[in-house]
């Protein structure tokens with residue numbers, strides 16, 4: 001009989017969120033696979049769990065999977081955890097879970113918090129359809145292209161972003177999605193300084209810049225989807241920005257309005273804001 005692979009979610013900040021079933025599972029398995037063993041050892045010590053830890057991260061994942069699968073096939077039970085939240089969600093574990101399925105090994109989850117879902121539930125933005133987009137590219141050109149491709153997406157969008165680039169990313173969103181698009185900045189979720197602020201991009205950037213505390217910690221950005229009637233506006237915002245390199249804002253807005261059919265005032269506001 002092969003063992004079981006458990007995908008165990010750990011807290012994203014507040015240790016009170018670690019489920020009794022998660023703790024009990026980690027106490028009972030033969031081996032725990034972790035992203036950063038030193039980080040996870042602290043968590044296990046806090047909960048009085050003493051089990052062998054095996055490291056699995058993006059740089060060694062491919063090489064280590066065979067030995068983990070062998071142990072599972074020999075009957076050992078294995079728990080996969082990551083530094084925080086749900087493993088596999090922008091964290092290691094996918095390749096192991098896929099191989100376990102292929103080998104017919106039983107795999108089950110001990111669920112718990114995941115930052116994108118927590119941020120979505122607090123955002124006040126539509127939750128009926130959403131798309132999780134992971135980390136925003138860090139380089140300006142790649143970021144612009146990435147956001148531009150999503151400008152007409154009508155589902156709510158969820159992104160991870162680092163505190164170092166969060167303002168730059170909001171500025172890039174303003175130029176790709178327009179200043180009126182509502183965005184929720186979820187910071188330090190479940191921790192002492194948790195804050196969630198939802199506003200149109202034109203106001204949100206000012207708010208972020210007004211206090212350095214607003215730019216500290218871990219972030220999830222939740223972005224309202226494009227409205228059906230706004231679907232073509234992102235292209236218009238791009239066009240008006242190009243024309244404004246040569247013409248004054250009012251003139252540029254008038255020319256872009258004629259080309260795109262989007263209201264002149266809307267384009268003018270996108271330029272000046």
Ligand code: SAM
Pocket residue numbers: 012013082084085086087088089090091113114115116159160161162186187188189190191218219220
């Ligand atoms: N697997 C994790 C999960 O399920 O939440 C996500 C891992 S991803 C590598 C880490 C990113 O998630 C951080 O850079 C940040 O963008 C976001 N994140 C994690 N914890 C957070 C928290 N407490 N508050 C806000 N964002 C958080």
